[in-house]
Amino acid sequence: MKAETMRVMWAERPNELEVRQVPMIEIEENEVLIEVAYVGICPWDVRAFSGLSSSVAFPRILGHEMAGIVRAVGKNVKIVKPGMRVVPDMGIKCGVCKACRSGRENRCQNPLFRQYGGGFADYVRVPEKNVHIIKNAKTKLQAAAFTEPLACVVRGQDILNLYPGEIQLVAGLGPIGLMHLQVAKAFGCRVIASDPIPERLVKAKELGTDWTVNPNETDVAEFVKDISDGWGVDAAVVTVGSARLVEQIIPMLAPGGRLNIFAGIYPKDQLHIDPNLIHYGEYVITGSADSTPINMDKALELIETGIVKTETLISHMLPLEELGKGFEIVNKRQGLKIMLDVNSNLE
Ligand SMILES: [Zn+2]
Numbered sequence: 074m075k076a077e078t079m080r081v082m083w084a085e086r087p088n089e090l091e092v093r094q095v096p097m098i099e100i101e102e103n104e105v106l107i108e109v110a111y112v113g114i115c116p117w118d119v120r121a122f123s124g125l126s127s128s129v130a131f132p133r134i135l136g137h138e139m140a141g142i143v144r145a146v147g148k149n150v151k152i153v154k155p156g157m158r159v160v161p162d163m164g165i166k167c168g169v170c171k172a173c174r175s176g177r178e179n180r181c182q183n184p185l186f187r188q189y190g191g192g193f194a195d196y197v198r199v200p201e202k203n204v205h206i207i208k209n210a211k212t213k214l215q216a217a218a219f220t221e222p223l224a225c226v227v228r229g230q231d232i233l234n235l236y237p238g239e240i241q242l243v244a245g246l247g248p249i250g251l252m253h254l255q256v257a258k259a260f261g262c263r264v265i266a267s268d269p270i271p272e273r274l275v276k277a278k279e280l281g282t283d284w285t286v287n288p289n290e291t292d293v294a295e296f297v298k299d300i301s302d303g304w305g306v307d308a309a310v311v312t313v314g315s316a317r318l319v320e321q322i323i324p325m326l327a328p329g330g331r332l333n334i335f336a337g338i339y340p341k342d343q344l345h346i347d348p349n350l351i352h353y354g355e356y357v358i359t360g361s362a363d364s365t366p367i368n369m370d371k372a373l374e375l376i377e378t379g380i381v382k383t384e385t386l387i388s389h390m391l392p393l394e395e396l397g398k399g400f401e402i403v404n405k406r407q408g409l410k411i412m413l414d415v416n417s418n419l420e
Pocket residue numbers: 115116117137138221222
């Protein structure tokens with residue numbers, strides 16, 4: 074029996090959050106209704122909620138990292154069936170613009186997501202093409218809820234053109250950095266994991282990094298020289314929004330080194346680097362943002378095969394109504410992934 078109302082975490086204005094009962098979502102012919110089991114809090118959600126993201130209009134229901142169960146499908150939906158365990162991709166793309174037609178759906182020029190709600194709610198709707206079906210019955214929904222952030226990580230590693238045996242530096246070991254290191258290992262890299270928080274270094278070890286380094290205790294540039302016989306790191310990913318950190322890491326690159334500025338940098342800042350480093354070093358300084366449907370599919374596969382461990386990254390599991398508390402924890406940079414238990418009885 075379909076419920077008549079549902080809970081949502083309603084943000085009327087930036088920094089204003091309340092639990093609301095709203096009428097149950099109606100789906101269109103090509104859409105799927107999904108009951109949310111778990112939804113992760115992304116630092117982007119926190120920034121958007123504070124009103125710091127100009128692209129986010131209010132009122133708004135945020136949340137885009139979830140997994141759940143299909144409850145209803147529109148009459149033109151062909152493959153997805155009620156009862157399926159799924160991950161919805163809340164990045165609703167037009168599919169026809171130049172970005173979408175060149176494999177860069179993440180840069181879609183006409184994103185449609187504003188018409189859709191978010192996952193800090195009992196239910197969401199998405200077009201059928203935005204549904205990723207969980208294949209392995211053993212995959213936990215709370216693990217699958219990491220598909221979207223892992224998809225961004227997959228894209229960020231893809232762009233580094235890695236080769237087995239290369240040394241990669243992962244700077245910043247929040248949930249994102251801890252996923253980067255696992256994907257880098259899966260690509261055959263030897264990984265240096267760097268973070269000033271000791272517990273995060275322990276986690277990185279557990280997840281298979283080759284080396285850990287605490288920049289508060291050790292000169293990272295010297296450390297890199299030591300372990301690479303003066304060669305440098307072949308690749309680096311900066312998961313912390315800091316221009317200073319990018320400046321520090323560029324000179325650690327080996328000839329032909331690639332560096333991904335993975336995190337957006339706010340407030341806006343400038344890089345000051347000697348261009349000759351890039352010229353003579355043949356460095357590739359790049360970035361990556363968001364993900365495409367292909368990245369989502371690969372990410373879910375990495376979770377379902379156990380190649381990337383995600384559940385172990387959950388430090389807090391809060392009920393949906395405590396979203397505000399979750400935002401505070403993220404703001405204070407405590408813990409790792411803050412996940413909301415929306416309807417865990419579905420698991
Ligand atoms: Zn996210």
